[in-house]
Structures are given as C-alpha cells and as structure tokens.
C-alpha cells in the first residue's frame with residue numbers, strides 16, 4: 001500500500017536550499033509525475049515557502065511570459081501575465097481576475113537538513 005502511494009506521488013526532488021530565495025522571489029522547477037513533466041514554482045513570501053503548479057486557473061497556460069517572473073512589482077501577489085489573474089502567494093487563491101475564487105494547484109514541500117524537496121501534487 002505504501003509503495004503504491006510512493007509510486008503515485010513520485011520521488012521527491014531537491015528544488016532549493018533553505019535561505020536561497022529572498023522574500024518576493026520565485027524559482028521554477030520540474031517534477032516527473034506519472035510519466036508527465038510538470039513545471040512548478042517555488043515561492044518565497046514573508047519568510048515562508050510555498051509551491052504551485054505553473055498553470056493558470058483561467059486557461060491552462062504558464063503564467064510567466066518573462067521566465068520566472070510571477071510577482072507583482074510590489075511583491076505582494078503572484079500574477080498571470082496572460083490576462084492578469086492575481087493570486088494570493090500564501091494560498092494560491094485567485095483574488096482578482098477571470099478565475100476569481102479558484103486556487104492554483106499546490107505542490108507539497110518538505111524541508112529536511114536545510115534542503116527543500118518537492119513532491120508530485122495530488123490529482
């Protein structure tokens with residue numbers, strides 16, 4: 001049973017080290033999940049880390065036109081470059097724009113030994 005869960009979730013992937021990202025910055029990474037490659041972003045916001053699949057909830061497109069550019073200028077929100085959907089960095093909730101109320105798909109993280117690992121998201 002446990003091996004089924006591990007197989008489904010995929011292996012962990014080292015995506016960054018603790019302290020690598022300053023507030024209001026992101027780092028893109030890829031995960032292999034069930035045979036598919038998923039692009040995701042690690043988000044640093046007010047001393048905490050979050051991760052989301054890089055797929056807007058308005059239309060299933062990558063949100064960054066300029067590579068790895070996700071934050072608004074004031075570093076308060078994540079924003080989709082396509083049509084301006086604006087997301088809360090701590091929850092992934094769309095708080096303004098065409099997908100208001102929807103959530104980015106979260107990517108589980110685990111911090112161990114000063115390293116940050118990501119796991120495949122649930123379906």
Ligand code: FES
Nearest residue numbers: 056058080083085
């Ligand atoms: S695709 Fe992101 S706002 Fe339209």
